[in-house]
Amino acid sequence: MSVPPVSVGGMGSDQLEMPGMPRRLFPATPxxxxxxxxxxxxxxxxxxxxxxxxxxxxxxxxxxxxxxxxxxxxxxxxxxxxxxxxxxxxxxxxxxxxxxxxxxxxxxxxxxxxxxxxxxxxxxxxxxxEPVGTERQVAATTERLALSGRIDRIDQRGDELVVVDYKTGRRPSTDDEARGSAALAAYVLGVRRTLRRPCSRVELHHLPSGTVAAFDHTDRSLANHVRRAEDTAEDIERATEALRAGEDADAAFPxxxxxxxxxxxxxxxxxxxxxxxxxxxxxxxxxxxxxxxxxxxxxxx
Structure with missing residues (x-):
């Protein structure tokens, strides 16, 4: 699912790729x-x-x-x-x-x-x-994406690391939200790649209610998130190319x-x-x- 990052130093974002070179990764944050x-x-x-x-x-x-x-x-x-x-x-x-x-x-x-x-x-x-990290920047690559993001806190629980995200909204977080969060899934991938440590669990700490919503990711759940993220990136690239080709901006990005x-x-x-x-x-x-x-x-x- 992962490939080494592609070096694009000094290259403009619209520069053509050289024949035989790997496809440039799309830089993305959640x-x-x-x-x-x-x-x-x-x-x-x-x-x-x-x-x-x-x-x-x-x-x-x-x-x-x-x-x-x-x-x-x-x-x-x-x-x-x-x-x-x-x-x-x-x-x-x-x-x-x-x-x-x-x-x-x-x-x-x-x-x-x-x-x-x-x-x-x-x-x-x-x-x-002591947390392993606070406001820690992490990154990972997939076949199409160069993902990066900043995590509120990374805890160590036994032999594994846990992604902790603080919430202050008007209603408590749910386990379904923890499971469905594309950002938290990206953070798990980033922790695994950046820190080279096992990481599967994500937690939403809702301070107003004092509750914690959690989910333990599997390779399958992470793959599903990656697939959706790559589909979105493909849609972005398609719209951007249409804009560069002269399509009306409001039509390319409705x-x-x-x-x-x-x-x-x-x-x-x-x-x-x-x-x-x-x-x-x-x-x-x-x-x-x-x-x-x-x-x-x-x-x-």
Whole structure:
């Protein structure tokens, strides 16, 4: 299933391959592939259009997730004796952003809420159990892809490594989500190739609920994920070649309108996206607070 990486140093992305040379691998991240699968138009805006179209507003739920992830990464970087719940809270306060929140009061309430999650979460960790990696970049190759990605945390459990992904969304993660996550499957392949260690288990740690969703990959489940990823990459290459050959950009990369257009970064540059529905408030994807009377919102992927 894997082949050695192909060296393309100094070659332009549109340069022809030499006869007899291996086919150039498609450079991919889980986010890149997911973007095209969700909406080819959004992929074009994000990865091909230059200059990149201006992005929309910041979202409060992303501010929460970014701060929690950054605090946990920094917590593991502290000396062992300093890895306390209080330190985790202070780290969160240091990176907290009010971007996307309705007002300062809402941002303050959510900062306190996120600090509570961290207090509970690190209270269940053994500070002395050093992760194999935090925010670790890994990579792997398949017959068609050069995959890469960054993992929140890699743990050692016995003789195997475990991929850990932090979640802060409004609902707990499920085992089916762990099984179906293309990103987690790519991380397993990356750990195996980069660290040369056995790795099959993936876990989604949902801090708000304190729950863990997990799946143990097999060679078959990983092969299924690889096949789907390679199919997506082939579709991307086909669309890109059509664009280079002169096809209309909107035809080569069509929009897929739907409720997801409400939180698309490139909504302002996409007429079908704007027509799909109104722009939601930037804090709507936060879980309802006890005093909130806001209508429950759909959950972005």
């Amino acid at each position: 986010s890149k592939l997911a973007t095209f699968s969700d909406c080819p138009r959004r992929y074009r805006h994000a990865y091909l259009d230059r200059p990149t179209p201006p992005k929309g507003p910041a979202w409060a739920h992303n501010s929460v997730g970014s701060a929690v992830h950054a605090a946990l990464r920094s917590w593991w970087e502290l000396p062992l004796r300093e890895r306390t719940a209080g330190a985790a809270r202070q780290l969160l306060y240091g990176v907290w952003s009010t971007a996307g929140f309705r007002d300062a009061d809402q941002a303050q309430r959510w900062r306190s809420r996120a600090a509570g999650w961290l207090t509970d979460y690190v209270g269940g960790l053994d500070p002395a159990e 929009a897929v309108p739907g409720r997801q257009c409400g939180w698309c970064d490139f909504r302002a540059s996409c007429a079908p996206g704007r027509a799909a529905g109104p722009q939601p408030e930037t804090w709507i994807f936060l879980a309802p607070e006890p005093a909130d009377d806001e209508v429950a919102a759909p959950v972005p992927r």
